[in-house]
Amino acid sequence: MNKARYWGWVPTSIALTGVILFIFATFGPPASSSGFVTTLKGILQPIAPDYVAGKEHYAMMPGPGSWLMTFVLGMAIGGFIGGRTMKKKIHDVPEIWVKNFGGSRKKRYIATFIGGVLILFGARLAGGCTLGLFISGSTQLAISGLYFGVIIFAVAMITARIVYKKYGKGVL
């Protein structure tokens, strides 16, 4: 049932390069963690306008009517189209998680929620994420992007070894 396969690394890297260069040419460096700030600003502004106005992190970012926000919404649409046009089963809980921690949805959702808090807190402190800092930055030869990239890969690889102990034959 899982006959469909993902693209190989060569076509994916070429397609991704095409999109990245299109974005640099028509907008500027692509970013996605900034989209969280603009979206949140849009949600909070009507509820607590004084709070948003007084906070530097919202003041430094454009509001919801911006490229940064339509980009992240577009990504959700792109993911939707991709998923619907591919005959590959979509799991709410990844198989490798089930092998390590069982099929409890609650456990997995708590873990990804905590993961989400960490990736955005870390990205906002560093100034960007995998896309906005590592990919965009390194493409512009920025030391910030290269430095960030080396550390996120190293730490994620160590973390995965600690969290997903059961891997290897029969698991992957």
Added chain:
Amino acid sequence: MDNLWLGLISGVLFGFVIQRGGATDADEMVKAHLMADGRVPKFMVAAVALSALGLYGLQSVGVGRVMVLPVSIVATGLGAVIFGIGWGLSGYCPGTCWAAAGEGRMDAIFALLGGFVGTLLFAQLHETLIPLLYLPTSMGPVTLTDWLGEPGGVLTLFVVFAVMVWLIGRLWGTPAEE
């Protein structure tokens, strides 16, 4: 208004490509982190190498807008460590969780919600953390070109990243398709 449509189109294209590349699939991402499958990290690193050359070409004919972010030894480093723990644990990053949520993965929707909480938390602490962690060790927007000249910087990046793709191919496994 043009910018909004451009953002949307760029997002749809980007989301579609990373879905086809398998980056929205946490199983694939965890396999990449466990060095069991090199496909995802190979395309990420290769895309940066090609984009750097492409952007250099675009810039030489005056196309494209660049904005180099400053590097802060402490804030960029500590942010990366926190980020890496979340990425290794969940298999999602701030970009992929939008596309994965669109794909209908419930665990990605929780990552997205967690992401808003993380953003809210950082925005609350910005005035304390930026002067404390970011500014004192900031070296400004340094690039490889500042260190190695032109076109030494871009060529060095391309060669180093190409070697990394080759190394990932050697060191990471290739799982048998089920």
